[in-house]
Amino acid sequence: MEDIRNIAIIAHVDHGKTTLVDRILYQGKLFRDNQKVGELILDSNELERERGITILSKNVSVRYKGVKINIIDTPGHSDFGGEVERVLNMADGVLLIVDAFEGPMPQTRFVLQKALELKLKPIVVVNKVDKPNCNPEETVEKVFELMCSLDADDDQLDFPVVYGSAKQGWMGPDYKTPTNDVSHLLDVILDTIKPQEYPEGSLQMRITSLDYSSYTGRIAIGKVTRGSIKAGDVVSVAKSDGSIIKATIKELYRFEGLAKEKTKEPVYAGEICALLGLESFDIGDTVCDNLEPEPLSTIKVDEPTMSMIFASNDSPFFGREGKYVTSRQLRDRLYKETEKNLALRVEDTDSADKFTVYGRGILHLSILVETMRREGFELQLGQPRVIIKEINGQKCEPVEELSIQVPDDFAGKVIEIVTQRKGEIVNIESRNDRSNLDFRIPSRGLIGMRNVLLTATEGEAVMSHRFDAFEPWKGELGIRRNGSLIAIETGQAIPYSIDKLQDRGKFFIYPGEEVYEGQIIGENTRYNDIGVNVTKTKKLSNVRAAGSDEKVQIAPPVRFSLEEAMEYIAEDEMIEITPKSMRLRKIILNQLERKRAAREKGIEEE
Numbered sequence: 001m002e003d004i005r006n007i008a009i010i011a012h013v014d015h016g017k018t019t020l021v022d023r024i025l026y027q028g029k030l031f032r033d034n035q036k037v038g039e040l041i042l043d044s045n046e047l048e049r050e051r052g053i054t055i056l057s058k059n060v061s062v063r064y065k066g067v068k069i070n071i072i073d074t075p076g077h078s079d080f081g082g083e084v085e086r087v088l089n090m091a092d093g094v095l096l097i098v099d100a101f102e103g104p105m106p107q108t109r110f111v112l113q114k115a116l117e118l119k120l121k122p123i124v125v126v127n128k129v130d131k132p133n134c135n136p137e138e139t140v141e142k143v144f145e146l147m148c149s150l151d152a153d154d155d156q157l158d159f160p161v162v163y164g165s166a167k168q169g170w171m172g173p174d175y176k177t178p179t180n181d182v183s184h185l186l187d188v189i190l191d192t193i194k195p196q197e198y199p200e201g202s203l204q205m206r207i208t209s210l211d212y213s214s215y216t217g218r219i220a221i222g223k224v225t226r227g228s229i230k231a232g233d234v235v236s237v238a239k240s241d242g243s244i245i246k247a248t249i250k251e252l253y254r255f256e257g258l259a260k261e262k263t264k265e266p267v268y269a270g271e272i273c274a275l276l277g278l279e280s281f282d283i284g285d286t287v288c289d290n291l292e293p294e295p296l297s298t299i300k301v302d303e304p305t306m307s308m309i310f311a312s313n314d315s316p317f318f319g320r321e322g323k324y325v326t327s328r329q330l331r332d333r334l335y336k337e338t339e340k341n342l343a344l345r346v347e348d349t350d351s352a353d354k355f356t357v358y359g360r361g362i363l364h365l366s367i368l369v370e371t372m373r374r375e376g377f378e379l380q381l382g383q384p385r386v387i388i389k390e391i392n393g394q395k396c397e398p399v400e401e402l403s404i405q406v407p408d409d410f411a412g413k414v415i416e417i418v419t420q421r422k423g424e425i426v427n428i429e430s431r432n433d434r435s436n437l438d439f440r441i442p443s444r445g446l447i448g449m450r451n452v453l454l455t456a457t458e459g460e461a462v463m464s465h466r467f468d469a470f471e472p473w474k475g476e477l478g479i480r481r482n483g484s485l486i487a488i489e490t491g492q493a494i495p496y497s498i499d500k501l502q503d504r505g506k507f508f509i510y511p512g513e514e515v516y517e518g519q520i521i522g523e524n525t526r527y528n529d530i531g532v533n534v535t536k537t538k539k540l541s542n543v544r545a546a547g548s549d550e551k552v553q554i555a556p557p558v559r560f561s562l563e564e565a566m567e568y569i570a571e572d573e574m575i576e577i578t579p580k581s582m583r584l585r586k587i588i589l590n591q592l593e594r595k596r597a598a599r600e601k602g603i604e605e606e
């Protein structure tokens, strides 16, 4: 049988996992010497490339000194923490990557904790030692402290450390002495991560991940932990509710290099494989022997922490840019997504045009929206809401760990902003004129905070957070957003009118853009909403000045990213998304109707 090692690469977001996988693939001579393959090869889907982040974990393999190393690259953003936790079930050991400048961050702690709980042996990779002012030694000390606080056992605490720069393409035993490649790391992997002993017996393979293709549908991925499996075998799929379904393995794949390779040979315990032909399966199901099924314990998929309304587009401009605009198309697409997007849930509402979509956070939901708009969908989004639960008769809300790094001078401001949002400071540390501030904060308080923080710190703040637990409701937040400037007529925005209204606030639109009644075209300097008319041309009597219209000095508009817009909108507002445009709007477009509705709630609009 083949000598196989399965390793997962885990880290906080952006600490260099995917860059390191590139280097390992090069080392494994997966490419011809003159082949141009580019960077971040595994971040293969369009959104991953555009944003430079990993969204889905991926399996690849290299052969080194006669050993097959299966590598699982994982996403580092906290919205995808559940995915990491699951795929760790396929690993025999982990490479914990830590940025030598930033040190361990909240997601480092989370992924490390999960790896330690599964009794996996860690190899610590101190990456980015090329960065000026980085501190590799202190980073290792901090990782050691972190492991102690997470109850690592003696064997785990005796972890090897490898230093290097994935970007420059080297890993070595000493950060001061760059090597030529990453072979040192691969040697450490072979020395440290030993092939596990697998018990004898009939087939057991827990489904821990899935792949999806529009041709073949869902593909089950997992590690065989007992016995063997072969294409054509009849197997039992043991489900979490205790039921058992028979299935025939139509096709069996192993991971070879960057691809899945079909095999007719049996795959034995210790190897990761992908199965085609299971009619219906869920993550956590065990594929086991046809006649004597012995299921493994199941694994759970993360609970959603946030929900958002997805509605069909009913703005005055609907259907101008999208291919798919009906609520039926929207509904079908959302439910289809749940087949492959594990932490996502969709529910119908009492309106046929609106659906509640539950996800792991702003990024998780926004990636779905971006994907849909590329496919040609038009839709509208409501304000994201955190999920409130009743636990032991008490109203509870999600609370997160938050860590912010800023130059010392801004620390006071940051603490003020976070405390206003019911955050509590847990720890303050200062090094090299930068403060590292740790908080606990309700997820509610985080919505919209990034922008405020960046403005207050002149763009210097680096923040990251991750869900920790549901805790009793912390009370109303001490924050209020400014009101909206709302178009009261449909038409083209005239530079002259925008110019005249500049002292009312900041605009979100360019002069000349088409706007509709009820569209949010800017932010008021004050707390209330006001209706404004930007479609008004200059009076004709003023003929002489008419030609000078282009010369008016208008401040450039504020343009939001989708995530910023999601964090910005208020309860009575929505985001309209089409393949080409994003507009903010009031749910009620007509000013009179809006005023009536507001008056019933005791709010005034000018």
Ligand SMILES: Nc1nc2c(ncn2[C@@H]2O[C@H](COP(=O)(O)OP(=O)(O)OP(=O)(O)O)[C@@H](O)[C@H]2O)c(=O)[nH]1
Binding pocket: 011, 012, 013, 014, 015, 016, 017, 018, 019, 020, 040, 052, 053, 054, 055, 074, 075, 076, 077, 127, 128, 129, 130, 131, 164, 165, 166, 167, 168
């Ligand atoms: N200076 C420096 N930059 C690096 C190094 N390794 C990676 N980077 C950069 O850090 C950024 C993030 O790298 P990725 O490999 O995408 O990080 P990741 O851990 O896969 O990120 P996620 O998958 O989104 O969690 C990229 O811009 C890399 O070029 C390094 O050794 N030194």
Ligand SMILES: [Mg+2]
Binding pocket: 017, 018, 019, 043, 053, 054, 074, 075, 076
């Ligand atoms: Mg990555």
